[in-house]
Amino acid sequence: MVHRFRGGIHPEDKKEATRHKQVESLPPPPRIILPMSMHIGAPCEPVVRPDQEVFVGQLIADSNAPVSAPIHSPVSGKVLAIDPFPHPNGGRVKSVVIENDGKDTPHESVLPKGSVESLTPDQLLRIVREAGLVGLGGAAFPTHVKVTSARGKCDTLILNAAECEPYITTDHRLMLEAPEEVIGGFRALIKLLEPRRAVIAVESNKRDALESLRRTLPGKTNIELVTLRTRYPQGAEKQLIKAVTGREVPPGKLPADVRCAVFNAVTAASLHRAVTTGMPLTRRTVTVAGSAVANAKNLSVPFGTPMIDVFNATGGFREKPVKVLTGGPMMGVAQFDLSAPLIKGCNALLAFAKDDVPPGGDEICIRCGRCVRACPMNLLPVYLYMNERKDRLDELENLRLNDCIECGSCSYVCPGRLHLVHSIRTGKQKLRDKKG
Ligand code: SF4
Ligand code: SF4
DSSP: OBOOOSSOBOOOOOOHHHHTOOOEEOOOOSEEEEESOOSSSSOOEESSOTTOEEOBTOEEEEOOSSSOOOEEOSSOEEEEEEEEEEOTTSSEEEEEEEEEOSOOOBOTTOOOOOOTTTSOHHHHHHHHHHTTOBOTTTTOOBHHHHHHHHTTTOSEEEEEEOOOSTTOOHHHHHHHHOHHHHHHHHHHHHHHHOOSEEEEEEETTOHHHHHHHHHHSOSSOSEEEEEEOOOBTTTSHHHHHHHHHOOOOOTTOOGGGGTEEEEEHHHHHHHHHHHHTOOOSOEEEEEEESTTBSSOEEEEEETTOBHHHHHHHTTOBSSOOSEEEESOTTTOEEOSOTTSBOOTTOOEEEEEOGGGSOOOOOOOOOOOOHHHHHOTTOOOHHHHHHHHHTTOHHHHHHTTGGGOOOOOHHHHHOTTOOOHHHHHHHHHHHHHHHHO
């Protein structure tokens, strides 16, 4: 078993509610809302118009910008409108609204593309882009950009199946229910990047998933299975690279700078489906859980489904939630309008009842140093907080504020209830504003 990166924490994993539950497929709702921003990078522009008939898997929006990813329809039906709608990252974003005709008619472009063996690396890369693939571990960075920047530079390819955030079990279920898709997609990535070493990294709390992958791999294979010690944030790229290779990604640098590339297991499986069925990315598995949820589940949800419909599909709320998050409890984004739709980067919808949300109160630093010991990036969270409060922007840069990966470990351990991550995010915005 390998470990270890500096710092980190060991929160209760809270995965029991869904880890044994098979993924259920949620039918698309009568109306789908597809925001033009579903990924990191430039937003897309619609390539359809109101009243146009559309089909499952049809291209709905695209961009010429170098960092972006196209968007496809998860339903057949008619474009109702192109208007601003609430977005899970806040504000209102231009969105294509499609009325679902319930017929699930696939678009003519949805055809199997061949096999990993029969396709050239350039053909595979084109499929990655045309399928609208993005990092599905939560980052939502366009996969074709990541592959392009890593080609010819990496000797180690890592498939990230750590899934270290509490509650979330989508990668775990995928490895149990469709290990051939994970391995098929990883083989496509190997063909694209030609690394010397190819590793699938899984945390030790998912031994059945490891076994499932081991059974699926052929007897003779160049793919290594590595068990990681369970520790948060083991799934963060820099921490994973350190744990698997011992290499440190220097501050401000990328995995390719230490000859590594990291892709998420769900992203790989989506690539496999895009190759073998021709279906672009139109839905994903989401863990729906938390103390306010009546019946926690893993659901395969079409993009554009309003969040409230996803909660209702699990039986709704057992009591009124006081906090709703997209993503896990450590790095998730608070939600205030559940009519906003599910987008590509959302791997969990969590809703918490009153007793599960700590009461607010005075923020008092008792100088215990726990935040410093917990920080996996070797930062000084308490000093970042104090300097952000006093608008000392030069000092924030000296303290490497922008190296913070917003993992939430410092806030989690802080007995003084300081809103450390919130302050760090605010500090990053202040630095961006200063630079214009
Ligand atoms: S300062 Fe940033 S990287 Fe360090 S523990 Fe806090 S959130 Fe994580
Ligand atoms: S963990 Fe909280 S209380 Fe302790 S030093 Fe850091 S900010 Fe202060």
